[in-house]
Structure formats: C-alpha cells, structure tokens
Amino acid sequence: KQEVTQIPAALSVPEGENLVLNCSFTDSAIYNLQWFRQDPGKGLTSLLLIQSSQREQTSGRLNASLDKSSGRSTLYIAASQPGDSATYLCAVEDGSNYQLIWGAGTKLIIKP
Amino acid sequence: ETGVTQSPTHLIKTRGQQVTLRCSSQSGHNTVSWYQQALGQGPQFIFQYYREEENGRGNFPPRFSGLQFPNYSSELNVNALELDDSALYLCASSFAPGQGADTQYFGPGTRLTVL
Numbered sequence: 001k002q003e004v005t006q007i008p009a010a011l012s013v014p015e016g017e018n019l020v021l022n023c024s025f026t027d028s029a030i031y032n033l034q035w036f037r038q039d040p041g042k043g044l045t046s047l048l049l050i051q052s053s054q055r056e057q058t059s060g061r062l063n064a065s066l067d068k069s070s071g072r073s074t075l076y077i078a079a080s081q082p083g084d085s086a087t088y089l090c091a092v093e094d095g096s097n098y099q100l101i102w103g104a105g106t107k108l109i110i111k112p
Numbered sequence: 113e114t115g116v117t118q119s120p121t122h123l124i125k126t127r128g129q130q131v132t133l134r135c136s137s138q139s140g141h142n143t144v145s146w147y148q149q150a151l152g153q154g155p156q157f158i159f160q161y162y163r164e165e166e167n168g169r170g171n172f173p174p175r176f177s178g179l180q181f182p183n184y185s186s187e188l189n190v191n192a193l194e195l196d197d198s199a200l201y202l203c204a205s206s207f208a209p210g211q212g213a214d215t216q217y218f219g220p221g222t223r224l225t226v227l
Contacts, residue, residue, distance in 0.1 A: 004154070043116070043202060043218040044155075089154055099170060102154030 002027045006103035021075040023090035031093040038087040116219035137184040137205030144186045149200040162209040
C-alpha cells in the first residue's frame, strides 16, 4: 500500500531564505508526482507536476525534483516571500489504479 | 480562481442525517473527483465521475454516493452521517479521467461538521 510522508510538518523561516520541503513515498511504481499549495478557504492549487520519467520541473522560484528509485521528492523555494505562506502537499498518482495518494502537508510560515 | 465552485461553504449536521454537497466544474471538464480532507491530513480520494459514470472509487462505504450532470455540475451525497465524517470536502475537475495525467482544478471546499 502506497504511503506518502512529508517532513517537516511545519516550518517557519524569515523572508528571503531559500528552503526545501521533503516528500517520500513507499512504492516507486508511480505515474507522476505533484506538488500543491493549499490556502485556507481557497482550495488546492497545482504548482508542479513531474511525470515518472522526469527528474525535475521548474516554475519561477519553485523547483521540484523526483528520485523514483529512492522514493523521494523535494520542493525548493528560492528567495521566500510572506505570500508563500501556505500548506504545501505532495501527491503521487498510483501506477496501478491512477488514484492520487497524498501526504499530510507541510505548513510553511514566512516571517516578514 | 480555478472556476470550480462548491456549495455550501460550511454546513453543520447531526449524526444520522443525510447531506448533499454540490460542485460546479469548469466548463468543458468531463471529469470530477471528490476528496475528503480531515483536519491536519491530506485529502483522501472518495470517487471520480467521468461523463456521468463512476470511474473509480476509494476506500469509502456505499453511504457515500455521487452524481454528475451534463451541465458540469455534480453532487456528493452522504447518508447516515457519523462524527468521523466531519471534514473538508473538495471537488476537482479536469478534462481527462484518471487523476494525475491532467491538471486537476480544485474548488474551495465545503466544511462539514457532524455533531
């Protein structure tokens, strides 16, 4: 059974710092991995999608990497801003039944 | 804004009651998925509908049921509510079935509290 874990559960850093969020999964047979952002009252926003054959994806200040063999992904946020404060979730699409399996998220606070 | 709306925003029910949650997908999206997110947890997949047919189901009992309509709206119905059903319910729409091959667009969610 696929399990997704995110560490740390919460993170608070000063504005301007670069930071890394971690996601690990137990079964490497995934179709893809996605990183989402969740803001209270605004639902989930897809940030980056990495197909299983890819190693990384970039969008602006965000860079996500994927190492299927070790069951790990990282989300790198450069030059953090207070507007980056949110909960970040990763989800893997199970390669056998196409279900999204989610981590519990990392709550990020960027202090001005 | 994703163009996906949900109603109501908040809802309070008592144990044993029935509830209907509604979702309006982006125009042209044939697929809608429903998720349950308990406080402090990631979303759990309930089921998906593609062109008005159920296209996959997670580990939820039959008292969770759904409908999808031709006008890109859909419903999640929960019968015999239990305290553990208290959660944020999210719907997400996309062009294609499956869940990750195509970007899903999420609504803001309905917060259900069961007393």
